[in-house]
Amino acid sequence: MEHAVRTVSWSAGLVVVLVAVVVASAALGAVRIDPLIVGMAILNSVAVPSGFTLGSSTIPAIGVGIPFPSVEYTSVFSFDVPDSHQTIVTDIRLPRIALAATVGFSLAAAGTVMQGFFRNPLADPSIIGVSSGAAAGAVAAIAFPALIPFGGLHLAAFVGALGTAFLVYAIATEGGRTPVATLLLAGVAIQAFLGALISYMLVYSGDDLRQAVIWMMGHLSNSNWNDVAFALPVTVVGVAILLTYTREMNVLLLGEEDAHHLGVNVERTKLLLLALASIVTAAGVAVAGVIGFVGLVVPHIMRLLVGPDHRILLPTSALAGASFLIATDTIARLGTLSLPFGVAVDTPVVPVGIITAALGAPFFLFLLTRREVHSV
C-alpha cells in the first residue's frame, strides 16, 4: 500500500508543477499577459457538457469526417478578461500548450515502457522504428502529395508509424516467441532502411524540403485544437491501459522466464505492451514530428527520483514529460520571436526537437556524473 501513497503524492505534486508550467507558458510570448489573467482566461474556456443535440455534425480532425453526436457546452466560469487576451490564450497559446502536454505525456510514457520492456537504458519510444515509420509517411505526404490520395500528413505519419512497428514485430516473431534481442536488431535494420528511403524522398522533394526537414526535427507550431483532438484520446486511452499493466512490467524486469513462473503470460503481455507503446508514440509523433530525447531522458530522471517501480514510475514519467515538453516548447516559441544572432527573418520556427536535445542532453550528462543512473 505504501507504493499507492507514494504514487498519489508524487503524481499530485507533478500535476501542480504541470499547472504552473501551463500558466507560465500561456503568460509568455509576444504579448505578455498577467498570469492571473491567464488563469482566469483558462478557467473561462473550461466548459462542461450540458446536453446533446442529435445531429450529423462531424469533427474534421483527421481529414476524414467522423459522425459524432454534437455536444452542447456551457462555460462554468465567466471572469472578466479582455477579449484580445482571451483569444490569445484560448485560440493561439492553449492549443499549442495542450499539444505539447499531450505529446510529452505520450513520449515519456512510451519511453518508460520501452526501457523496462527491453531492460535497456538506451531504449526510447522509437526503438522499434515507430518514428522512422512516421517520418517516412510524413515525408511521403509532403514530397508527393499526389501519392497520398486522402487524409493528410497526420494520418500518413500515424499509419507509417504503426505499419513499421507491426513489420518489425512480425519479422522478429518466430514460432510464437518474440525474443527481445531480435526485436531490437530488427528495429535497427528497419530504421536504417527507412532512413535511406527518407533521404531518397528528400532529394526529390524540391521546394518541400524545408517543410519536411522541420517536420522531422519535431515542432509544435501551427498547432490547433484538431491536432489535440486527434492525439489526446489515443494517448489517454493507451496510457490508461498501460497503467493497469505496471505490475507485469515490474515482474518482467526479473527476466521473461521468472515472469512466466510468476504467472505472467509473457508473449501476450509483450505484444500488448509493445502495441500500446507504439500506438501512443505514433499518436504523439504524427502530430508533432520526431521530437527526440523526451522519451529517453524523462524516464531516467524520474527513475532517479522515484525508483524503478513502474507503478510509480509510469504515471510520474508521463506527467513530468508533459511539463518538460511544454517548458521546452515555450523556449522554442520565445527563441523564434527573439531570433538571435540576426538570423534571417524568414525563419518561421525553431523546432522544439532542437531545444529538447540541446537542453536534455547536457542535463542528462549532469545527472550521469552526479548520480549513478539507475540501471533498468
Added chain:
Amino acid sequence: MNPFSSSSSASSGNSNDDTEGGEDAGGVDGSGDGSTRDADRRAIQTGSEHASEPETLEPATISVENLSLSFGDLSVLENVSLTVDPGEFVGFVGPNGAGKTTLLRAISGALEPDSGTVTIDDTDVHDVSSKASSRLVSVVPQDTALSFSFPIRDVVEMGRHPHRSRFSSPTREDSQAVEHALERTRTADLADRPIDEVSGGQRQRVVLARAIAQGTPAMLLDEPTGSLDINHQLETLELVRELVDDGRTVCAAIHDLDLAARYCDRLVMLADGGVYRSGPPAEVLTGEALADVFDASATVTENPITGTETVTALPDRIRSGQIPRDDDSDTQVRVHVLGTGSIAARALTRLDATGAGLEVSVGPVTSGDVAAQTARSLAVDRLEIPPFESLSPADLVTFENRVEEADAVVIAESVFESSGPGTRQLLESADATADSIVIVADDSSRADTAGSRDRTRGTEATPETLLEAVSNAVENGPDSSAPVSDRASSGAGSGSGSGSTSSDRDSSSGLSAESSGD
C-alpha cells in the same frame, strides 16, 4: 539468528513434523527413507519454532511421463519418466549437461517438451495458463536479474502476482503471505533495503522468500547453493528442508553430491538426458554409479558427523599407475593392507583405483573405521572385526593367509605407534610371511620416526608414491633387513604405552569422531 544454534525441540527425532495447524501433513510420513537418517538430520536442524504458515499446504504429486525435449537438433532429455511423491525432497544430480536444469524448466512449464507430459496434482502444466501453473509450482532460479533497486519487500510481493487480479489491491492474505515469507527466510529486517544492496546469500534468501510467498504445493530449485559459501549453503538447504517438512514437494538440482545426500529424501541421477538411477542417496551414490556417470573414480563413505554419504573424487592420473604382472604366474598382483584410519583408507583408494587390476585386501579393520568404509565402498576384500573386541585366533589365521597370498604387504605407519600385544603379533606374522613390505606414511609423520627407519626392512612411501613403491617392491622380491616388528617397540617410546590393542585404539578414535559431532 544463527542457523546452527542448537534447539532442543528440534532434535526430537520424531520423523513426522506436525505443521502448525496441528494437522498431519499428509505424505510427509511416507517420505522418510529410514528413521536413523531422519533423526540424524533433525539433530542438526535449526530451531523448528518457525513462523506459522498462513495457509495449510497440501503437498503435490509431480509426475513426469516420457518427457523428451530438444533444442533444435540437440536432444537434451530423452524419455524421462519420474514421479515425486507428496512431501518428498528429491535432488537431481548428474554431471554438467546431463539435463538437470532443462528437466526443472520443463517441469515448471517454462520449456515446452517435444513429447511427454508433466502433471502436478493431475494438472498438465503445459496445458494451463502460466497463471494457473504458477499457483501450483514456484521456481527458485539459478540466476535472477535482480540488478535494480526494488525494495526487498516488493520483490517478495511479486510472488503474490499469480494470486492477484489486475485491478485489486493486495488482500490481507497477500500481505500475510509476504510477511510470513520474510520471517521464514529471516529477511524481515532487510525488507526495506534495495535488493541490489544486499549480499549474495541474502539475495538467495529473498528469491526463496518470493517462492514461499507464492504459496505453491510444489517448489523447484535450480542450484540453490551454487554461488554461496559453505555457511549459506547449509542455511539455504536447512530452510528448504523445513519447507518440505511443512508440506511441500520439492525438486532441486544440486551440484554438491554430499549436500544432496545429506538433505534429500531421494536422489535422481541424470546422465545423457535420461534417468540413470533413482532412489535413496545410499543406493544412488555408489562408486560404480559415479564412475559410470561422472567418469570419475570416487569413493563413497559415511560422513562420521552427519551420518550421510560423502563422496570423494580422485584425479584421473591416479588410475593410470603402472603395476607389473607377477611374472611367475598369470594371476594378478595381490596386495594386503595392514592398518586403519585415514592413511590406510588413502592407501586402499590408491591401490584399488589403478587400471592395472591389483587385487587388494585389507585387515583387520574395525567396523565403522574409515578404512573399513572405504574398503566397503571399493568392494575390497576385508577382514572386519567388531569394535572393542580383540583379534580372535580365527581372524589371525585369516590375516596370515592373506599376507601369505599377497605379493606385497602395505603397512600404515600408524600401526607402529600402537604397542599392544595384538599389534605386535600382527607385525611379527607379517615379518614371517610377507614377500615384501611397503610402509606408507604421511609426510608429516615421517620425521617422528626417521631415526628408526633405516634399521628395519620395508620401503617407505607416501600415499602419493605408494604405487611406485609397491611396484618396486614386487619386482625386487623379499629383502632381509631387520624385521618391521622392531619398529613397533622403538616407536612405542612416544606412544601411549597404555597397552591397548590395535582394535581398542581404533574404536576409541571412532568414539572421538562421534563425540565431536555432538
